[in-house]
Amino acid sequence: METILITTVTVTAFTGILAFLLTLADRTIANYGEMKIVINDDKEYIVDGGNTLLAALIDEKIFIPSACGGKGTCGYCKVKILEGGGPVLPTELPWLTEEELKDKVRLSCQCKIKEDMRIEIPEELFNVREYQVTVESIEDMTPVIKKLRLRFKEGEEISFKPGQYIQLKAPIYEGNDEEVYRAYSIASPPSEKSYIDLIIGYVPGGIATTYVHKHLKVGDTVDINGPYGDFCYQDKYDNEMILVAVGTGMAPILSILYHMKDQDIKRKARFYFGARTPEDLFLLDELKEFEKALYDFEFIPTLSRALDEHNWTGARGRVNVLLDEHIKNPDDKEAYLCGSPAMIDTVVEVLKEKGILEEHIYYDKF
Numbered sequence: 001m002e003t004i005l006i007t008t009v010t011v012t013a014f015t016g017i018l019a020f021l022l023t024l025a026d027r028t029i030a031n032y033g034e035m036k037i038v039i040n041d042d043k044e045y046i047v048d049g050g051n052t053l054l055a056a057l058i059d060e061k062i063f064i065p066s067a068c069g070g071k072g073t074c075g076y077c078k079v080k081i082l083e084g085g086g087p088v089l090p091t092e093l094p095w096l097t098e099e100e101l102k103d104k105v106r107l108s109c110q111c112k113i114k115e116d117m118r119i120e121i122p123e124e125l126f127n128v129r130e131y132q133v134t135v136e137s138i139e140d141m142t143p144v145i146k147k148l149r150l151r152f153k154e155g156e157e158i159s160f161k162p163g164q165y166i167q168l169k170a171p172i173y174e175g176n177d178e179e180v181y182r183a184y185s186i187a188s189p190p191s192e193k194s195y196i197d198l199i200i201g202y203v204p205g206g207i208a209t210t211y212v213h214k215h216l217k218v219g220d221t222v223d224i225n226g227p228y229g230d231f232c233y234q235d236k237y238d239n240e241m242i243l244v245a246v247g248t249g250m251a252p253i254l255s256i257l258y259h260m261k262d263q264d265i266k267r268k269a270r271f272y273f274g275a276r277t278p279e280d281l282f283l284l285d286e287l288k289e290f291e292k293a294l295y296d297f298e299f300i301p302t303l304s305r306a307l308d309e310h311n312w313t314g315a316r317g318r319v320n321v322l323l324d325e326h327i328k329n330p331d332d333k334e335a336y337l338c339g340s341p342a343m344i345d346t347v348v349e350v351l352k353e354k355g356i357l358e359e360h361i362y363y364d365k366f
């Protein structure tokens with residue numbers, strides 16, 4: 001028994017020391033020198049080897065979406081590595097489908113540059129820019145949700161599609177010793193290019209949301225980059241739209257509604273919004289205005305925890321149950337969903353059962 005214990009301890013200690021030495025060697029001794037990255041068989045960049053592909057691209061001002069700051073936990077930083085990526089790592093596997101693996105899709109935050117690379121990224125990522133914006137206003141929407149207006153510098157503007165998001169940098173602050181980027185959907189009209197509105201919920205202990213809710217002040221400057229995302233208004237259809245959101249998921253839906261108003265789009269649209277109590281509802285006046293201004297629009301909030309003393313006369317229960325009751329005819333509709341992964345998964349099931357084609361259901365989970 002004693003021999004087994006001593007052997008186990010020795011082997012564990014040995015592998016631990018070996019892993020430490022390898023990491024140290026990779027960081028200090030390994031000098032990969034300069035490497036060439038060719039993007040879309042068109043643009044060439046010379047970068048320092050040893051860095052992650054994501055970090056190297058950011059240094060070249062090419063911003064790949066990343067919602068977890070390169071930790072390999074969001075799956076957003078996908079690029080195609082046609083040559084030079086090395087073997088797929090175990091940390092990438094949970095995020096890549098069979099199809100993507102065949103197509104040489106990789107997580108750029110996990111791949112280190114150890115040789116020349118040939119990669120492919122969507123052309124629109126070359127339009128993503130970095131901005132320093134000023135906080136013009138911060139408004140409380142609910143006790144845990146704030147709306148920020150961020151103003152671009154004189155002469156700068158942003159072009160985005162309704163539904164897209166930006167990444168906001170949370171800097172180092174007391175209690176947080178790392179800079180992180182987090183994704184936030186744009187809530188303002190795409191026609192307004194000199195500012196963007198964001199709607200940000202507080203996550204207890206969350207790095208970026210603690211920064212926004214507890215440290216950020218009007219007049220401060222913030223670094224953002226964007227726009228990103230393919231969750232956006234589709235203008236190839238004119239059938240009925242089902243919009244569904246919970247909490248801060250309202251943000252991209254608002255941008256879509258502003259766009260429909262600005263462009264005078266004549267489509268029937270119903271917006272189902274799930275909340276717990278009346279305290280969790282916000283921007284009710286703006287949503288009433290849309291009911292007047294849009295062609296055929298109705299805002300339908302539903303409360304899952306309304307008590308008698310709330311005197312709530314609207315819909316009750318979860319948003320998926322409400323949709324099940326409301327969607328009667330199986331003709332095809334288009335659905336835009338935004339909110340928690342659990343809400344989206346259950347709503348997608350309901351919509352599919354109602355006959356809405358999967359390719360007409362668009363969503364951003366967060």
Ligand SMILES: Cc1cc2nc3c(=O)[nH]c(=O)nc-3n(C[C@H](O)[C@H](O)[C@H](O)COP(=O)(O)OP(=O)(O)OC[C@H]3O[C@@H](n4cnc5c(N)ncnc54)[C@H](O)[C@@H]3O)c2cc1C
Nearest residue numbers: 067182183184185199200201203206207208209248251366
């Ligand atoms: C495309 C996209 C668009 C987004 N748009 C918005 C938006 O418009 N408004 C908005 O508020 N957020 C939005 N998010 C979420 C946002 O990017 C951050 O994930 C969120 O604000 C938490 O960041 P944090 O740094 O404060 O928390 P972190 O420091 O990243 O997390 C701290 C801890 O909280 C957990 N956690 C993270 N998020 C939640 C959550 N929502 N509920 C419970 N636990 C959580 C984490 O797992 C971790 O354990 C969006 C995300 C994506 C991917």
Ligand code: FES
Nearest residue numbers: 066072075077109
């Ligand atoms: S940046 Fe999140 S997985 Fe790569």
